Amino acid sequence: DIQMTQSPSSLSASVGDRVTITCRASQSIRTYLNWYQQKPGKAPELLIFAASNLQSGGPSRFSGSGSETDFTLTISSLQPEDFATYYCQQSYSPPQSFGQGTKLEIK
Amino acid sequence: QVQLVESGGGVVQPGGSLRLSCAASGFTFSTYGMHWVRQTLNKGLQWVSFMRYDGSNTYYADSVKGRFTISRDNSKNTLYLQMNSLRIEDTAVYYCAKDQRWLQMEGLDAFDFWGQGTMVTVSS
Numbered sequence: 001d002i003q004m005t006q007s008p009s010s011l012s013a014s015v016g017d018r019v020t021i022t023c024r025a026s027q028s029i030r031t032y033l034n035w036y037q038q039k040p041g042k043a044p045e046l047l048i049f050a051a052s053n054l055q056s057g058g059p060s061r062f063s064g065s066g067s068e069t070d071f072t073l074t075i076s077s078l079q080p081e082d083f084a085t086y087y088c089q090q091s092y093s094p095p096q097s098f099g100q101g102t103k104l105e106i107k
Numbered sequence: 108q109v110q111l112v113e114s115g116g117g118v119v120q121p122g123g124s125l126r127l128s129c130a131a132s133g134f135t136f137s138t139y140g141m142h143w144v145r146q147t148l149n150k151g152l153q154w155v156s157f158m159r160y161d162g163s164n165t166y167y168a169d170s171v172k173g174r175f176t177i178s179r180d181n182s183k184n185t186l187y188l189q190m191n192s193l194r195i196e197d198t199a200v201y202y203c204a205k206d207q208r209w210l211q212m213e214g215l216d217a218f219d220f221w222g223q224g225t226m227v228t229v230s231s
Contacts, residue, residue, distance in 0.1 A: 034217040043202055043221035044152070055219065087152055091215045095168050098152040 002026050002090050006099035012107040017078045021102045023071045023088035032092035033071045035064055038101075039084045047086075048073065078104075109133040109220045111203050116225030123193050123229070129186040129203030129222055137161070137181040140206040140214045143188045145199035146224070155201070156188065157214035166214060171197075193229045200224040 003026040013019050023033065031051035036044035046055045048064035051071060061076040075082055083106050088099040115127040129141070143155040156177040157166045165177050176189040186203050204218035 032215070036218075043224055044218075045221070046207070046217055046219045049207060049217040049219075055217075089152075089217070091217060094166055094213070094215065096154040096215065098154075100151050 001095060002029060002093055002097055004088055004090055004097050004099040006086075006088055006102050008102060009100065010103040010105060012105050013078055014107045015078050015080055019075045019078055019104065021073045021086055021104075023066075023073070023099050025069045025071075025090055025092075028068045029090045029092035031067050032090055033064075033066065034089045034091060035062075035073045036087045036089065037082075037084045038087065044087060080106075109205065111205065111220055111222035113201065113203055113222040113225040116201065116227045118228045118230060119193055120231055121193060121195055121229055124189070124191045125193065125227060127188040127190065127201055127203075127225060127227075129188075131184045131186065131203075131205070134205070135209075136179075136184040138209045140211045140216070141179060141186045142204045142206070142214060142218060143175075143177060143186075144202045144204050144218070144221075145197075145227075146202065147199045153199075158186070159212060159214070160206075160210060164212070190227070193227075195229050198227060198229045200226050 005024045007022045033051045035048040037047045038044040052064045085101045085103045110132045112130045142157045158177045174192045178187045202224045203222045205220045207217040207219040
């Protein structure tokens with residue numbers, strides 16, 4: 001099975017900051033990497049698919065990059081509604097697997 | 108708009124059974140693969156099972172294989188998860204989720220819509 005490792009596990013930042021979250025796969029997954037945002041008490045929501053494609057309706061301040069084993073999610077200018085937990089997921093090989101999450105908190 | 112509404116969660120003793128349902132609306136259910144994903148505090152998000160859009164193929168996580176059965180009724184736009192021989196470690200919020208792309212054969216896809224989740228607690 002493919003293991004997904006996110007870093008950091010938690011992050012404190014301020015409104016307006018540029019933030020980067022990293023996800024590493026235990027083997028190459030090409031660009032079969034998706035990012036989700038989850039707010040407390042809610043289901044995850046798809047943010048980025050296929051490593052760099054913004055899901056319809058997603059704010060343009062979110063971007064994704066990477067391939068093979070190393071991926072990043074960047075928020076160019078944090079907004080108050082962005083404080084949430086972010087998960088990466090590989091959809092290259094079954095079983096699909098998720099990272100452990102990165103909790104983004106207000107500094 | 109797409110809606111997925113889970114039901115059927117509850118409290119059950121170890122070894123017991125539950126059947127979860129996921130009622131779908133707002134899209135052509137019979138053309139999308141569907142998944143169950145669960146979430147715990149300790150283990151985070153874990154994919155559980157997938158059923159192809161036409162019900163012709165299913166996949167399971169090793170941890171539930173032989174105990175859980177996924178099914179769907181395309182005439183009722185509903186996905187099911189029959190959970191037998193439940194264990195304490197099956198305690199989680201269970202979500203149904205939809206494949207992003209239609210007619211996907213293997214379920215290797217992003218999940219573009221999720222239900223609100225239903226809580227399953229396995230406890231004596």
